[in-house]
Amino acid sequence: MAHDPSARPSTPPTTQASTSPFDRQQRMSGIKKVIAVSSGKGGVGKSTVAANLALALGQKHRVGLLDADIYGPSVPRLFGALHQKPTINSEQKITPIERLGLKLMSIGFLVEEETAVVWRGPMLFKAMDQFLRDVDWGPLDFLIIDLPPGTGDVQLTLAQKVALSGAVAVTTPQNLALADVKKAIDMWKRVQVPLLGVVENMAYFVNPTTQERIQMFPKGELESYLAREKLRKLAEIPLNPAVSLASEMGIPIMGSHPTSFEARAFLKMAEDLAELM
Ligand SMILES: Nc1ncnc2c1ncn2[C@@H]1O[C@H](COP(=O)(O)OP(=O)(O)O)[C@@H](O)[C@H]1O
Ligand SMILES: [Mg+2]
Numbered sequence: 001m002a003h004d005p006s007a008r009p010s011t012p013p014t015t016q017a018s019t020s021p022f023d024r025q026q027r028m029s030g031i032k033k034v035i036a037v038s039s040g041k042g043g044v045g046k047s048t049v050a051a052n053l054a055l056a057l058g059q060k061h062r063v064g065l066l067d068a069d070i071y072g073p074s075v076p077r078l079f080g081a082l083h084q085k086p087t088i089n090s091e092q093k094i095t096p097i098e099r100l101g102l103k104l105m106s107i108g109f110l111v112e113e114e115t116a117v118v119w120r121g122p123m124l125f126k127a128m129d130q131f132l133r134d135v136d137w138g139p140l141d142f143l144i145i146d147l148p149p150g151t152g153d154v155q156l157t158l159a160q161k162v163a164l165s166g167a168v169a170v171t172t173p174q175n176l177a178l179a180d181v182k183k184a185i186d187m188w189k190r191v192q193v194p195l196l197g198v199v200e201n202m203a204y205f206v207n208p209t210t211q212e213r214i215q216m217f218p219k220g221e222l223e224s225y226l227a228r229e230k231l232r233k234l235a236e237i238p239l240n241p242a243v244s245l246a247s248e249m250g251i252p253i254m255g256s257h258p259t260s261f262e263a264r265a266f267l268k269m270a271e272d273l274a275e276l277m
Contacts, residue, residue: 036145037049054102055100057274064137066146107131128157132161156187168197172201235265
């Protein structure tokens with residue numbers, strides 16, 4: 001599926017063309033594809049997937065990772081860059097932090113971890129705006145955006161401001177998580193952003209002694225939902241302590257164990273996505 005964001009209808013079905021926020025959508029100059037990573041719930045591994053996908057794509061492409069989870073930024077910690085401060089260049093643009101070949105930007109680089117939590121609408125919008133306009137990403141093949149969970153202001157602002165090439169939704173297998181990811185998928189439909197596919201994270205656990213697969217979270221109706229909606233499953237990532245340990249150490253598993261099963265799953269996902277877009 002080759003998707004050209006500029007080909008998206010400029011008139012959404014329910015609003016007048018002249019006042020539509022989607023008319024203000026801009027392509028971010030120098031960035032070929034922008035992919036949003038979303039989820040219904042927090043804690044399902046959205047940041048883990050965003051970081052490892054960015055690293056996997058980074059093997060063959062120029063990639064940036066924007067942490068738009070204003071309320072719970074993870075990128076500084078995931079990349080062992082908690083105390084890094086971005087600099088401002090001669091053109092008054094913010095220079096992203098570079099790690100493992102990726103360009104990184106996060107509210108966590110700019111304010112203390114506790115500060116952004118008390119922000120309200122206008123400040124949130126301003127921060128998002130800055131991230132989209134005032135960061136010197138340089139030429140990129142892919143910008144991955146790690147969104148906050150759910151379908152709130154940040155997601156909608158983004159859909160209005162940036163011509164997203166597509167979105168990825170992350171969920172865990174059980175119906176409790178699926179119920180919420182459906183809402184996220186529905187949101188992308190409403191704002192006419194192509195849903196590239198779904199990542200099933202913590203899909204199962206492999207007992208290291210017996211190699212037996214254990215269903216830590218019960219299998220819900222994810223498969224039948226995907227089939228019914230004709231949605232692609234982009235990857236199935238097992239629950240593996242090595243994944244979270246790598247993140248704790250500040251080098252996501254794609255960087256620390258590039259030949260692991262999980263890293264190979266992220267690589268395959270990156271290849272499929274690059275081909276799909
Ligand atoms: N496949 C996995 N196996 C083991 N731990 C995981 C896996 N995916 C995520 N985690 C861990 O679960 C926690 C939540 O993941 P995170 O990516 O921060 O979720 P979110 O961004 O959706 O809130 C983190 O500690 C992370 O390391
Ligand atoms: Mg997160």
